Amino acid sequence: xxxxxxxxxxxxxxxxxxxxxxxxxxxxxxxxxxxxxxxxxxxxxxxxxxxxxx
Amino acid sequence: xxxxxxxxxxxxxxxxxxxxxxxxxxxxxxxxxxxxxxxxxxxxxxxxxxxxxxxxxxxxxxxxxxxxxxxxxxxxxxxxxxxxxxxxxxxxxxxxxxxxxxxxxxxxxxxxxxxxxxxxxxxxxxxxxxxxxxxxxxxxxxxxxxxxxxxxxxxxxxxxxxxxxxxxxxxxxxxxxxxxxxxxxxxxxxxxxxxxxxxxxxxxxxxxxxxxxxxxxxxxxxxxxxxxxxxxxxxxxxxxxxxxxxxxxxxxxxxxxxxxxxxxxxxxxxxxxxxxxxxxxxxxxxxxxxxxxxx
Numbered sequence: 001x002x003x004x005x006x007x008x009x010x011x012x013x014x015x016x017x018x019x020x021x022x023x024x025x026x027x028x029x030x031x032x033x034x035x036x037x038x039x040x041x042x043x044x045x046x047x048x049x050x051x052x053x054x
Numbered sequence: 055x056x057x058x059x060x061x062x063x064x065x066x067x068x069x070x071x072x073x074x075x076x077x078x079x080x081x082x083x084x085x086x087x088x089x090x091x092x093x094x095x096x097x098x099x100x101x102x103x104x105x106x107x108x109x110x111x112x113x114x115x116x117x118x119x120x121x122x123x124x125x126x127x128x129x130x131x132x133x134x135x136x137x138x139x140x141x142x143x144x145x146x147x148x149x150x151x152x153x154x155x156x157x158x159x160x161x162x163x164x165x166x167x168x169x170x171x172x173x174x175x176x177x178x179x180x181x182x183x184x185x186x187x188x189x190x191x192x193x194x195x196x197x198x199x200x201x202x203x204x205x206x207x208x209x210x211x212x213x214x215x216x217x218x219x220x221x222x223x224x225x226x227x228x229x230x231x232x233x234x235x236x237x238x239x240x241x242x243x244x245x246x247x248x249x250x251x252x253x254x255x256x257x258x259x260x261x262x263x264x265x266x267x268x269x270x271x272x273x274x275x276x277x278x279x280x281x282x283x284x285x286x287x288x289x290x291x292x293x294x295x296x297x298x299x300x301x302x303x304x305x306x307x308x309x310x311x312x313x314x315x316x317x318x319x320x321x322x323x324x325x326x327x328x329x330x331x332x333x334x335x336x337x338x339x340x341x342x343x344x345x346x347x348x349x
Contacts, residue, residue: 018082020074020096033073045073051121053196053266054297054314 002042006030013040064348066091067340068111068136070127072098073119076320080333081115088337097123102130109135113344115336116140117316121149121194124316137343139294139336140315147291148315150193151229154291161290163283164309166301167232174214177228181210187233190217192225196314197266203233234303239263241274241300241308243284244317244332245293247339250281252330254322265321273325279308287313294343295336 001010002023009027013034022045023032031045067085069092071078085092093111097118114136118124128142140148147153158165167184171177181188181204190213191201204210217225239257242265243250253276258269265271274280280300287310288296297317300308319332 018074018079018094020071020094021079022073022075049120051194051196052119053121053199054316054318 002032002040004028004030004032005042005044011042064091064344065110065112066093067344068093068095068114068131069117070095070097070100070114070131071117071119072096072123075119075318077318077333078117080319080323081117081336084333084337085340090337090341097127100127100130102134104133107133107135111136112347113340114138115340116145119316121145121196121316125149137347139339139343140296141292141294144292144294144296145315148293148296148313151191151312152193152227154313155229157290158287158310158313161286163287163290164307166234166309166311169230171228171230173226174218174228177214177217177230178207178210180228180230182207184230184232186210189231189233190214191229191231193227193229194224198260198262198264201262203261234301234309236301236303240311241280241302242271242322243276243280243298243300244319244322244330245284245288245296245298246332246335247294247342248285248289249335250276250284251332251335252276252322252326253280253284254325256321265318269321271321271325283308283310291315294339 004011004025007028009025011025017034019034021034032042033045035041035043114131116124116128116138118127125145128138128145131138132142147157152170155168169180171180187205189203202213239255240263241253242256243253253274254271255274256263256269260267263269284298287298291313293315297314299311301311322330
């Protein structure tokens with residue numbers, strides 16, 4: 001479990017979290033990026049940019 | 055595609071991304087399952103000295119989500135001697151709708167009537183020639199953003215007035231296209247290494263059938279016609295890994311709409327499950343390229 005930096009809600013990690021992985025906060029739906037695994041740290045993921053896509 | 059073998063001491067693959075989505079995780083899992091060494095390269099931290107021509111990763115999978123960063127990452131890595139999938143050239147062609155259309159036309163593939171207007175004012179004339187309803191799209195962009203359906207000249211004049219007010223000169227170039235009378239769906243085919251991995255219908259109540267806009271995906275049989283069109287479309291823009299969008303007109307005739315170089319496949323997997331092993335096919339392609347690089 002990690003604490004969402006936006007709403008302080010608790011978010012469950014995937015079974016095998018990876019650095020760079022994007023999670024969604026179950027409480028506020030913010031996108032979180034896994035920064036480090038040991039210690040486990042997350043931050044708000046970057047906002048969608050104009051040229052993102054396929 | 056025949057899975058290639060790699061020497062045990064081969065240099066690791068590079069997997070370049072700034073955002074590890076489910077798709078990227080599937081590729082990493084496939085690499086790990088097959089014990090193929092890789093390094094995850096965060097494109098936000100990437101820089102290359104032009105004097106350094108050491109290809110640290112002989113083969114790099116480019117999964118950067120930002121078009122500009124994906125393009126320049128591919129250019130920088132290719133300048134250092136890496137083989138990048140997709141190549142910078144493929145990203146250039148796929149990332150610009152007009153360049154894609156030119157490549158499709160040159161390959162003789164059926165595609166909707168399209169024009170490029172150099173100013174919003176000229177776009178009004180182009181749209182009049184194409185006929186209404188029509189569509190205008192930004193030259194670069196994805197997920198259906200800023201794509202506008204124009205039912206008539208009056209709507210076009212209003213929308214183009216807004217286009218003219220955009221600050222960037224590049225925004226004033228208008229890609230105009232006939233609106234094909236199609237069913238409420240299009241067809242997404244994923245092509246990896248000149249072979250179709252599978253196809254899905256993308257259906258939506260919105261006229262834009264992008265999965266990013268909430269379209270649902272349903273299994274679509276890969277007929278010979280679908281396979282041939284999709285593979286030829288991917289080849290004509292030089293994309294080794296591509297999401298090719300096809301539409302059917304009212305008579306059921308297939309046309310190529312666009313080719314995506316950074317294909318997302320989570321919706322594809324939801325519809326096709328294990329029948330569409332996109333991540334494994336990508337890893338097969340990486341291994342084949344690696345074998346040809348070292349051979």
